[in-house]
Amino acid sequence: MAPSDPSPLVERFRAYLRERGLPVTAQRDLIAGTLARADDYPSAESLGRSLRAGGAAISTATVYRTLELMVLAGLARASDFGGRVRRYEAGGTAARGHLVCGRCGRITGFSSEALERMMPVLADEHGFQHQEHRTEIHGICRQCAGRDAATLSAGS
Amino acid sequence: MAPSDPSPLVERFRAYLRERGLPVTAQRDLIAGTLARADDYPSAESLGRSLRAGGAAISTATVYRTLELMVLAGLARASDFGGRVRRYEAGGTAARGHLVCGRCGRITGFSSEALERMMPVLADEHGFQHQEHRTEIHGICRQCAGRDAATLSAGS
DNA sequence: GTGGATGCAAACTATTTGCATAGCA
């Protein structure tokens, strides 16, 4: 990663660390930077793997610890989208809803004002104090649907 | 469990099994019956534990396999509500939304017609074929909120 | 210099699987 152009997420993470006198390390910068650039909701393991593939020397344990710290800091969000691995996304991303493709596994974030408005209302209706919410829509993405249609008409 | 009053879920599971010539076993009846009666979204392990506590001899592996089969049959739903264990609920339950209390961990299902209507629309807006959806609201349940308030005013 | 981060490897937890045996159809 070029340290000349740190992403806003890296900056915010650094600020968070400095505020409480915690060390800003090369690993933390790298992990935050990679998460900020990731568009595939990586797991701790896959994120570490790609970092190592890029030449960085980072242990899996550090990746786990750092991502956990970022979640705590409110700078990342974690979710296991129906699978068995916890996957992370950069926080601050407006996306609160996620489209999970059952075919290719790709996850796409989206945001909906109507949804945002509805959630606290639904919580309230049940005497529940809303803090945050998570919405997943499982189905088939456009690309996979198109591929299916093509395969169907062409035969295998 | 008294076999004299099998729950509808047990019946439907039996029917599903018979339809495809699969064995209807005592274990499967027990597991389906227990899941039908459970109101706490049990994990495979906790479900097996309570069965064994009740005197039944059922291995953990069988519980996992049976619950998985029920999900496949569309008679149960599985989700890990932000935690690291997969928890199950009887299918057919109208609930599609879940309130997850961050204090006591209790999960409460709810259904909302408005939410049901909105999901396919949201999917469509993004060129996504909607199959199913999952909505979780994380926050504090009424009981815990009340307890907090009491503690606060009384001092610890 | 010191508290905290890192890396390694071992520990853990939840879940899955292989295989011999038992049970339903």
Next chain:
DNA sequence: TGCTATGCAAATAGTTTGCATCCAC
């Protein structure tokens, strides 16, 4: 009788933790 479930125990997979060492402050 034949196909499938079950149980046990071992294998996995993902994640966490203990501890010695290293590094940012």
